Amino acid sequence: MNKYLFLYIVALLISFSGCLDSGTESSGNSTVVSVQDLQQVDEALVSGPVLVDIGFAACPACKIMKPTIEEISQEYAGKATVMYIDTREKPGVAVAFDVYSVPDMFVIVGNDSEGYVYMTSEGDITRDRNIARFIGVTDKGTLTKTLDMAIALRNNK
Numbered sequence: 171m172n173k174y175l176f177l178y179i180v181a182l183l184i185s186f187s188g189c190l191d192s193g194t195e196s197s198g199n200s201t202v203v204s205v206q207d208l209q210q211v212d213e214a215l216v217s218g219p220v221l222v223d224i225g226f227a228a229c230p231a232c233k234i235m236k237p238t239i240e241e242i243s244q245e246y247a248g249k250a251t252v253m254y255i256d257t258r259e260k261p262g263v264a265v266a267f268d269v270y271s272v273p274d275m276f277v278i279v280g281n282d283s284e285g286y287v288y289m290t291s292e293g294d295i296t297r298d299r300n301i302a303r304f305i306g307v308t309d310k311g312t313l314t315k316t317l318d319m320a321i322a323l324r325n326n327k
Contacts, residue, residue: 201243205255205263212281214251219279219289219320221246221313224255224264225272231307232273238310239275242317250317267299275304275313279320289320 202223205211214220223239225232243252257264257272267274276299277289287295288302291312296302304312 200240201247201252202240203251203253205253206260207263208266211253211278214253215278215281217251218324219250219277219317221250221252221277221317222255222267222275223252224257224267224269224274226256226258229272234307235273235275238313242310242313245314246317249321271305273306273308275308276302277313277316277320279323289316289323291316293319295323 203210203214211220211222221242223235225235239252239254246252255263257269278286279289279295280287285297286299287297288299290296290302291304
């Protein structure tokens with residue numbers, strides 16, 4: 171009996187730890203755009219700033235951030251685009267952003283011949299994504315504040 175109880179507890183711990191990928195996707199009403207290539211990011215930038223979230227389905231911190239990212243996507247529909255890059259499905263796209271830890275999020279305000287321009291949490295613009303990135307579980311207010319500053323910047327151009 172003790173052996174079965176032990177196995178049951180171990181199975182529960184593994185399933186809740188994020189070590190197993192349940193393969194479940196969000197309900198069909200998500201407005202988060204799944205990125206297939208960088209051209210999608212470039213096209214989205216035409217209409218406004220882009221919040222990019224990089225992660226993968228089995229990542230525990232990514233799972234924590236997913237509802238927040240989806241809320242932001244719905245709240246900012248028409249003002250900004252929220253995009254998701256799955257490092258396991260599109261590793262080449264993730265590599266283009268020099269990802270070394272997930273979740274990794276950032277706000278892009280524009281691009282030109284020199285590359286992407288990012289918004290920092292302090293409201294500064296930079297070409298250095300390392301200054302503008304949010305790694306790990308990040309407060310929704312920090313992300314929305316950064317998006318608001320990016321929208322204001324784009325509206326003033």
